Amino acid sequence: MNPVIRKLQASFALHSRALDHAGLLFGASLSVQHPIQGCLSFSNERQYRTMPTHGIGKYKHLLPKEAPKKKKERQQMKQIKMATYTEYGTLNVNVSGYDMILVEHYSQYVHNLCNRLGVKVAESYALPTKSTEVMVMPEQGTKMYVDAILKTHERIVQLSQLNATLCPTFMEVLLKNQPEGIQLSVKPHTEADYQTRFKARPELEGLMAQIT
Template sequence: MNIFRRLCLKDITKIIQSEARCYSGGLYEPHYLDEMKSKTPLYDTLNIILRGYDYPILENYQKQLHNLLKNMEIDVEESWAIPPQHIQISTYKPKSDLVQSQFLLKTYERIIQITDVPSIQLPIIIRVIEAGLPAGVSVNIRPHEEADEENRYIPDSELNALKSELEELGGPSKKK
């Protein structure tokens, strides 16, 4: 008790402030966790979508961009290919309905997913992507969505046909 009587008000406030500094994040969290947080805001998850008609050029640029992002110490979460889309184009003879020629174009798509990008580095990344963009390749950068995950996989038509046939027969049998 004598110890507490000898302490003046200034000493007590110093002790309380030092304790508050040690437990700044919460009661049992160390103070260095706040120092590990980024000082600049971070983008959560972004998809860099590359589209093009020429497969080798698109694949080569995707590889080059992937390596560039890793060298810039950007977290590349994943990169994947989307199945190609087939587009049929027809040209007609002048002033008629007769087809002059038909073309089958394939559009290839590659997605590079990056996470925790500092807001300071994103404009630099965008300029680097645009500067090295080959002819015939377009780029789009947007936040990750659930639809991107669904478009990633090719549906198995045989499996879907077997599932529908099983449902028509009354569903799967239940064994106990």
């Protein structure tokens, strides 16, 4: 046989073996890649939605638990302290007048003076505003008409355990700094004074009477 033909046959056989080997490797790579494609198709089904998240993305379980809010109870009157040999009991410093700004400023002055002198202030509050109609009768005729409406503003500074030796000096300072148009009075606190803090509601009281 011609040697040229032999060389061609040998090279052809070598190439065929190389192609067969490459085919085996390519088939193996396909067999290895096939499970990956299966995983990709499996992940597209979103099976993780059925899995528990265990609070992922939530923060409320990390916050400390708050105590339940208590129902607001109706305000009750505090116990009235009685006077002793060295101290007064519960006293009400009543500041009233027609000018609300003066009344408010003077009541603040009384409160600040108590803080400086070491007098214990139990409470400081405002009473409901009272309206007074000024009626005028004309010279001719008997029919009266309203000429003006005066509004009285009141503030209470409630003192507790005022020292008897300090009381004269305390009252002297208050009277010397009392502005014009402001009325000042000091008296012991009573249960009737506590009831005047609340605005009267006759309609509500009538309904409550019908229920009871």
